[in-house]
Amino acid sequence: MKFDTPATTNPIDQLKVIGKPTDRIDGPHKTTGTARYAYEHHEEVPNAVYGHVIGAAIAKGRIASIDLSAAKAAPGVLGIVTAENAGKLGKGEFNTAKLLGGPAIDHYHQAIALVVAQTFEQAVAAAQLVRVKYERSEGKFDLAAVKDTGVKPKPGLGGASDTAVGDFAGAFAAAPMQFDATYTTPDQSHAMIEPHASIAKWEGDKLTVWTSNQMIAWSVGDLAKTLGIPKENVRLISPYIGGGFGGKLFLRADALLAALGARAVRRPVKVALHRPLVTNNTTHRPATIQRIRFGATKDGKLTAIGHESWSGDLPEGAPETAVGQTRLLYAGANRMTAMRLAVLDLPEGNAMRAPGEAPGLMALEIAMDEMAEKLGLDPIKFRILNDTQVDPEKPERPFSQRNLTECLRTGAEKFGWKQRNPKPAQTRDGRWMIGTGVAAAFRNSLSMKSAARVRLDNRGMVTVETDMTDIGTGSYTIIAQTAAEMMGVPLAQVVVKLGDSQFPVSCGSGGQWGAHNSTGGVFAACTKLREAVAKKLGLDAKTAVFADGHVSAGGRSVPLGQAAGPAGLVAEDAIEYGDLDKKSQLSTFGAHFVEVGVNAATGETRIRRMLAVCAAGRILNPKSARSQVIGAMTMGAGAALMEELAVDKRAGFFVNHDLAGYEVPVHADIPHQEVIFLDETDPMSSPMKAKGVGELGICGVAAAVANAIYHATGARVRDYPITLDKLLGHLPPVA
């Protein structure tokens, strides 16, 4: 199905199932421990042996020699895979560094060996007997030090490296009100609770891998490419994924090494990255340095907007696209953005939840707060004053929907913004200095082809098959809701099968593109199935009504099961997109409101209230969508207050590489959170009229926290995370 004209009325608009807050259909499995994750397929693979990954102990250089003799002789050891004996390996399209290092080492904890043994304990013990001699070479590990060596990166998902409209320099110089500040955001880790894990099994030259992966088709392709085998010979199965956040978008070492290990020992092999390996072995969100300049009239109209961002990555890597939202968020006739990419020999930087916008808004939305104060304007008024309904760089392109102003106004009303004293450091609650902050949220909505197959059997059961994944986002449930709505059956009559490369290729889970695209594919397949049902019964497909398990037209009403007959009916289709997303800008909007208390003596920050207002098209399942948003707000709170991979700038690695050292929010850090979805539909996005929401939720949160801390204390911190050491010394004197 080609989606190239705006959606009109369709069966989804009935909203009998879609749009209802619905318990997850996978909930009873997830809450009873019966949902099977990557490492847990004992039934399918009863005889797997255990692989343990060894990571490089240097950041850059070469392996001079590896002595495997003691490890090979250790009890239970079946084989050891290294680059020396693994055979010729390619590199995946989506990988920057090789997944199996040696002799050259590209980054710390790059996998250099897999020890395979009968038991987990034997594999771990034997790995300690592997002796490696390294030749270490100089590397670059400090972004600030290499910033000025940055070059223009190739255009990628985040667009061109540079954009310019009007005369930024002239307008900035001439502006009566000017602002110029630099912000930093640190390297961050996805820190999903399930480590990357895979079980690999060969049958002849056919490989099956049970894994934990967000993008099945990408990783089938990359595993085949890396192994040098046809992708038809690779099957990936990933029905449940214990968190991804971008960290499982790509083929990683666990899957490749399980496959290599299984080939070497001629047995199925299971591999989970041990926790301390995850941070440096896999990808992370790269640190940024961002400079933001505003020029404005005295009454607060922006006339010049400049945003530059510097980040680093391994050679052939990509930038953190932190200026992306600034190209679209606020009006202003004269503008420039630029990204520069330096070479760093740290582990591979890549996408983490809302790549680009999350760190970009961390800086931009503090800058907006600072500029508003400079102008003597309320920060909400200042944002509304500079709102736009068209792409500011290409004014001929309108936004398909843009309710940013309404998000801000609705939130202000709900949060009690009117009562706020605009002067900072004025409100106390005992030893706590109280402040509130606001930030705009913005994230693009991407259109991606997505396919599905739908089966109807003689009991009237509808089964959906697609390689779409559910990484906690609620895909199982919204796909079931879509099929139920389309076929006119109750939710209990729908079975959803996901995450198997034998199913039609979906959009996968990433970039908050999962919900509207994957359900769009199911919509397309169900449309075809409806036609097949009508045709089989000799009914007019256009006027046939699918409701209550029946199809009815021209005075006839037939149960769906009967229509399917003993052979059943199958339909497969994909949603594909025309140029609607070129003609108009598809984005999602929101506003975050935060109240904090900062301890007057210790500088400790506690978040007391959080509210998000989101405008993201039709909300398919308000229950799971709300969870996506509160989860993203939680990650945003982490970004504001605690999350930072500490770089050892001498040895070249992230030091705090486990869940004790890399602090993420815990229960005690998160207050009650409120989410409001504006009631809207976007007919330009897909037949579902929905857009993504899972990444919108993190966008702007950290800045809202930062602005609240400033409001509480009068201390402005421009370097994340805002830990108490950065506040101490800048707090009002303790009375």
Added chain:
Amino acid sequence: MKNLHEPDQMRGDFELTRREFIVAGTAAVALTALPGVGRAQPAATTSQSALPLTKVSFNVNGKLRELELDSRTTLLDALREHLHLTGTKKGCDHGQCGACTVHIGERRMNSCLTLAVMQQGASVTTIEGLGTPENLHPMQAAFVKHDGYQCGYCTSGQICSAVAMLREIKAGIPCHVTSDLTARPQLTAAEIRERMSGNLCRCGAYANIVDAITEVGGKSA
């Protein structure tokens, strides 16, 4: 025992720094990534002969289970890899995330932090022992109702922790945020959040989890 692995790697890093007197990039720096030095290594004569297995028996979810295990096996791996009770999750294997929380008797414990052989005779309850998809425990049902999870990987630990935590409050055991140590702790959001803070949820379902626990705790109080 298993956690010795990473400290060895860490030691490798420190060795590197100690040896940095060698000009990096021009001279070879020799170091052992995983030294194992000073650790008992299998003598040549015993190579390939596995360590003797240890018999252990404990009760899991009401059933007596007898196992012969490598004594280095954690309770977590005994459950997951030997008994195939994979509902208990391995998130960190270091006692940092709480995903492996089970009950030993009435109390919650990180099953990655105890060796299976240390639990001889114990009574272990895992998430599978609390309820089934067809017959959910009230806490499991409340997690579904309040969407107290997303990816589901920390969920078993959260639920096991929550069930035992309510017992702790009922038993009058105070925690860090209990203001009056002489009074019975109340089932407040602050008490729940503090007591549940050993169970990480990276999807950030905390607010919903607190709602689920509050509902169950309120009913059983």
